Amino acid sequence: MNETFTSGSRDDAGFRERVRLSFDLDVDICVVGAGLAGLTVALEAARLGASVAVLEGRHVGWNASGHLLGTVMPGFALPLADLIERVGFEDARELWTLSRDGADLVRAIATEESMPGIAPSDGVLEVSNVDDGERLISRLQMLNEDFDTEVEGWQFDRVRDVLTTDRYFHALHYPKAFQVDGRKYVHGLAALARRAGARIFEDTPVVGFDPSGIRKRIVTPSARLRASHIVLAGNVHLGAPLKRLSETLLPVWRYAALTAPLGERLNEVMAFRGSVMDSDGIDHFRIVDGDRLMWASPETTWAARPQRFAGAIKRRIRSIFPTLGDVEIAEVWGGVTGRTVHGMPQVGELHKGLWVASGFGGQGMNTSAMAGRLIARSILWGDERWRLFSPFELVWAGGPTGRAAGQLVGLWNRASSAAAGSLARHRERVRVREREREARLADANGAAAKGPRRPSPVRPAPEHEPSESEGISQ
Ligand SMILES: Cc1cc2nc3c(=O)[nH]c(=O)nc-3n(C[C@H](O)[C@H](O)[C@H](O)COP(=O)(O)OP(=O)(O)OC[C@H]3O[C@@H](n4cnc5c(N)ncnc54)[C@H](O)[C@@H]3O)c2cc1C
Numbered sequence: 001m002n003e004t005f006t007s008g009s010r011d012d013a014g015f016r017e018r019v020r021l022s023f024d025l026d027v028d029i030c031v032v033g034a035g036l037a038g039l040t041v042a043l044e045a046a047r048l049g050a051s052v053a054v055l056e057g058r059h060v061g062w063n064a065s066g067h068l069l070g071t072v073m074p075g076f077a078l079p080l081a082d083l084i085e086r087v088g089f090e091d092a093r094e095l096w097t098l099s100r101d102g103a104d105l106v107r108a109i110a111t112e113e114s115m116p117g118i119a120p121s122d123g124v125l126e127v128s129n130v131d132d133g134e135r136l137i138s139r140l141q142m143l144n145e146d147f148d149t150e151v152e153g154w155q156f157d158r159v160r161d162v163l164t165t166d167r168y169f170h171a172l173h174y175p176k177a178f179q180v181d182g183r184k185y186v187h188g189l190a191a192l193a194r195r196a197g198a199r200i201f202e203d204t205p206v207v208g209f210d211p212s213g214i215r216k217r218i219v220t221p222s223a224r225l226r227a228s229h230i231v232l233a234g235n236v237h238l239g240a241p242l243k244r245l246s247e248t249l250l251p252v253w254r255y256a257a258l259t260a261p262l263g264e265r266l267n268e269v270m271a272f273r274g275s276v277m278d279s280d281g282i283d284h285f286r287i288v289d290g291d292r293l294m295w296a297s298p299e300t301t302w303a304a305r306p307q308r309f310a311g312a313i314k315r316r317i318r319s320i321f322p323t324l325g326d327v328e329i330a331e332v333w334g335g336v337t338g339r340t341v342h343g344m345p346q347v348g349e350l351h352k353g354l355w356v357a358s359g360f361g362g363q364g365m366n367t368s369a370m371a372g373r374l375i376a377r378s379i380l381w382g383d384e385r386w387r388l389f390s391p392f393e394l395v396w397a398g399g400p401t402g403r404a405a406g407q408l409v410g411l412w413n414r415a416s417s418a419a420a421g422s423l424a425r426h427r428e429r430v431r432v433r434e435r436e437r438e439a440r441l442a443d444a445n446g447a448a449a450k451g452p453r454r455p456s457p458v459r460p461a462p463e464h465e466p467s468e469s470e471g472i473s474q
Pocket of ligand 1: 034071073239254365366
C-alpha cells in the first residue's frame with residue numbers, strides 16, 4: 001500500500017476499537033475499502049436487505065475520506081462543458097442529475113439524528129481568478145436553465161464585500177451547496193452502516209481474490225470470504241489484488257492546514273461563511289470554529305510529509321489575504337486522491353459481479369455518495385444507470401511517467417493560473433487609474449465651466465486645436 005501521512009491529531013485510529021476479520025465468512029456483497037465510497041455502498045446495500053462485509057486494510061477514513069474539507073456540491077472534476085462535449089447534452093444532464101442526487105444523499109445522511117456534531121452549513125462560492133464576466137454568464141445560464149441547479153452570479157464588488165482581496169473577480173454562488181465536518185461524516189457513515197447490519201472489519205487488507213464463478217472468493221491474511229458481488233472501493237491503494245485497476249488512477253496528494261484561532265481580524269477579511277474555491281482548483285478554504293481558517297492548496301504526485309507544506313500554505317493565505325498578517329498554522333494533514341485521465345469517476349461493473357467505485361479525485365463527497373447508491377441499487381434492483389459512465393473507460397494513467405507528467409501539468413496549471421490572475425489584476429489597476437483620471441478630468445472641466453470668467457490673455461493663435469486634456473494637470 002502507498003503511505004499517506006497524517007498529523008497525529010487528525011488520525012482517527014482512536015475513534016473506536018477496531019474489529020479484524022479472523023474467521024471465514026459468506027456474504028452477499030463484499031466491499032473492499034472503508035472510505036466514503038465503500039461505506040456508502042455498504043450503508044445503501046444493507047438498508048436494501050443485503051448481507052454486507054466491508055474489508056479495510058487500515059481503519060475507517062484512514063486516507064482522503066477522513067481528511068477532507070467537507071465541501072459538498074453537484075458536479076464532477078470534469079468541467080461541465082467538457083462533459084457535454086464528451087457524451088452529448090442529454091447524457092450530460094443525466095450524469096449531472098446523478099451528481100446532484102449524490103449531494104442530496106450526503107445532506108440526508110448528515111442530517112440524520114444519529115450523526116451529532118456534523119454541523120452542516122450552506123453556501124459555496126466558486127471565485128474566478130480572472131475578469132471574465134461573459135464566461136460566468138454563460139455558465140450561469142447553463143446551470144440554472146439547462147441543469148436545474150440553483151446558482152447566482154456575483155459581480156466582483158459583491159465578491160469583494162465578503163472577501164477582502166484583489167485576487168478574485170466574479171463568482172458563482174451555489175446557495176444549496178454545503179459543508180459538513182468531513183471526519184465526523186465518514187465515522188457517522190460507518191456507524192449508520194453498522195446499524196443497518198453491515199459488518200466492517202479493519203486492519204484487514206484484501207490480498208487477493210478470484211472473481212470468476214457465481215460465488216467469488218476474497219483472501220485476507222487470516223480469513224477467506226465468499227460473496228456474490230465484490231465492490232472495489234480502494235482508491236489508489238488497491239495494490240496487489242488488481243494492480244492494473246490501480247494503474248488507471250494518477251495518485252495526487254493534496255495537503256491542507258488549519259490555522260490557530262485568528263480572532264476578529266478573520267471576520268475583517270472574510271465575511272462569507274461557506275466554502276470558497278477558485279475556478280482553477282488551486283485554493284479551497286473555509287472558516288471553522290468561528291475564527292480559524294481551514295485551507296487546502298498544494299498538491300504533489302508523490303507522498304510527502306504534510307508538515308513540509310505548512311510554510312507554503314501560510315504563504316498562500318498571505319498572498320490571498322495580505323491584510324490578515326501572519327497566521328499561525330496549528331495542524332497540517334494530507335490525503336491521496338485518485339484522478340482518472342478523463343476526469344470522471346470509475347463507476348460500474350467490470351465483470352459479472354465485480355464492481356468498481358473509485359477515481360473521485362478532489363470532488364469525492366457527492367460523487368462517492370452517488371456511486372455508492374448507484375452500485376447498491378444496480379446489484380439489488382437492477383438499476384442500469386451506471387452505464388452512463390461507460391464512455392469513460394479505464395485508461396492507464398501512465399505509471400511513474402504519468403506521475404511525473406502529472407506533476408508538471410499541475411505546476412504548469414498553477415503557473416498559468418497565476419499569470420492569468422496577475423494579468424487580470426494588472427488590467428483592473430489600469431482600468432481603475434483610467435476611471436480616476438476621467439473623474440478628475442470631469443471635475444476639472446466642471447470647475448472650469450463654473451469658475452469666474454477671466455478675460456482671455458492675448459496670445460498668438462495655436463497652430464492646432466488643443467485637445468480637451470491639454471493644459472490640465474493630471
Ligand atoms: C486535503 C483534501 C481535501 C479534500 N476536500 C474535499 C472536499 O471538501 N469535498 C470533496 O467532495 N472532496 C474532497 N476531497 C476528495 C475526497 O476526500 C476523495 O475524493 C474521497 O475521500 C475518496 O474516497 P474513496 O472512498 O474513494 O477513497 P479513500 O478515502 O482513499 O478510501 C479507500 C480505502 O480503501 C482502503 N483499501 C485500499 N485497498 C485496500 C485493500 N486491498 N484491502 C483493504 N482495504 C483497502 C484504503 O485503506 C482506504 O481506507 C479532498 C481530498 C483531500 C486529500
